[in-house]
Amino acid sequence: xxxxxxxxxxxxxxxxxxxxxxxxxxxxxxxxxxxxxxxxxxxxxxxxxxxxxxxxxxxxxxxxxxxxxxxxxxxxxxxxxxxxxxxxxxxxxxxxxxxxxxxxxxxxxxxxxxxxxxxxxxxxxxxxxxxxxxxxxxxxxxxxxxxxxxxxxxxxxxxxxxxxxxxxxxxxxxxxxxxxxxxxxxxxxxxxxxxxxxxxxxxxxxxxxxxxxxxxxxxxxxxxxxxxxxxxxxxxxxxxxxxxxxxxxxxxxxxxxxxxxxxxxxxxxxxxxxxxxxxxxxxxxxxxxxxxxxxxxxxxxxxxxxxxxxxxxxxxxxxxxxxxxxxxxxxxxxxxxxxxxxxxxxxxxxxxxxxxxxxxxxxxxxxxxxxxxxxxx
Ligand SMILES: Cc1cc2nc3c(=O)[nH]c(=O)nc-3n(C[C@H](O)[C@H](O)[C@H](O)COP(=O)(O)O)c2cc1C
Numbered sequence: 001x002x003x004x005x006x007x008x009x010x011x012x013x014x015x016x017x018x019x020x021x022x023x024x025x026x027x028x029x030x031x032x033x034x035x036x037x038x039x040x041x042x043x044x045x046x047x048x049x050x051x052x053x054x055x056x057x058x059x060x061x062x063x064x065x066x067x068x069x070x071x072x073x074x075x076x077x078x079x080x081x082x083x084x085x086x087x088x089x090x091x092x093x094x095x096x097x098x099x100x101x102x103x104x105x106x107x108x109x110x111x112x113x114x115x116x117x118x119x120x121x122x123x124x125x126x127x128x129x130x131x132x133x134x135x136x137x138x139x140x141x142x143x144x145x146x147x148x149x150x151x152x153x154x155x156x157x158x159x160x161x162x163x164x165x166x167x168x169x170x171x172x173x174x175x176x177x178x179x180x181x182x183x184x185x186x187x188x189x190x191x192x193x194x195x196x197x198x199x200x201x202x203x204x205x206x207x208x209x210x211x212x213x214x215x216x217x218x219x220x221x222x223x224x225x226x227x228x229x230x231x232x233x234x235x236x237x238x239x240x241x242x243x244x245x246x247x248x249x250x251x252x253x254x255x256x257x258x259x260x261x262x263x264x265x266x267x268x269x270x271x272x273x274x275x276x277x278x279x280x281x282x283x284x285x286x287x288x289x290x291x292x293x294x295x296x297x298x299x300x301x302x303x304x305x306x307x308x309x310x311x312x313x314x315x316x317x318x319x320x321x322x323x324x325x326x327x328x329x330x331x332x333x334x335x336x337x338x339x340x341x342x343x344x345x346x347x348x349x350x351x352x353x354x355x356x357x358x359x360x361x362x363x364x365x366x367x368x369x370x371x372x373x374x375x376x377x
Contacts, residue, residue: 220246
């Protein structure tokens, strides 16, 4: 049996379904070129914007680690006897300008025409002028030959109410932004949503109604670093102060999967790119079995020579071995296989089938559990 790692995803041909997510691993042309040489099927650039970006003093990302045989978690311990729990970051979008990016996007694409280059873009959305910024960014990137645009509707640490995850919580604004970009886009448009919302299906519907071709999830989860019990300072701080940042890495894998399961069940025929906590193929497999057509990696790659050469090599080896073991020829043979295994709680078997009705009383008139017992949640 010939095994094919290549996938067609929302109209694009990827030589494998693994991308570097928009983040430090894709912050420069040199990183992206190294990533392609290492074997990644695609990259999403660090988010490109038009407004000035100045990052905080000091580290923008730190890694929280667990100590073996102890409940202790700390960013200040690494090495033997520790295991990665999560990344925490408060980095803003790219601090390089659109003018810096534009010629480089063209050169990357020329050097690697068969690799998929996705440009992540972000602008405000509070006025018509702001909305036109999305179009300026989209046009400039696609004119350089990028294969798709990913709309950053999910950065969790923006002060502006009309940017990042603040837009990502507003289904109408998501629709408007997607529509505005679609007006000028000649390439597929991906919408990267925030997990920080009550029902991500609502925002995804907004994105699809606006014309988005793909929904990407998850960006990092809003969070704080821990307070050191000795110094009483946050483990990341500037002058004793901290601000909400984003949690990534292993800690968010189960949470991101829960979001993705909601999305792929609600829109079984739509295209999804899964992100969150992927460090090995077994993790990626979860996203594929829930219905994703590609996956993206950030934290694991940051910790592996900045662009994840060993991570991608192992992903490819393990994907091939897993497919061989299960007798799968392409990703389509297993994509979505477990999508329907996530059901309302009331549908999970009990020792006594009559004893539980989803928390509802027995309806005396019909002697049937109320239909509301099957409502999600
Ligand atoms: C330091 C850092 C910077 C990031 N910058 C961006 C960004 O500019 N745009 C974006 O869409 N996501 C950004 N992300 C989010 C990642 O793309 C990804 O969604 C998140 O880290 C979860 O994946 P992971 O668990 O593999 O890290 C950033 C993440 C980190 C850790």
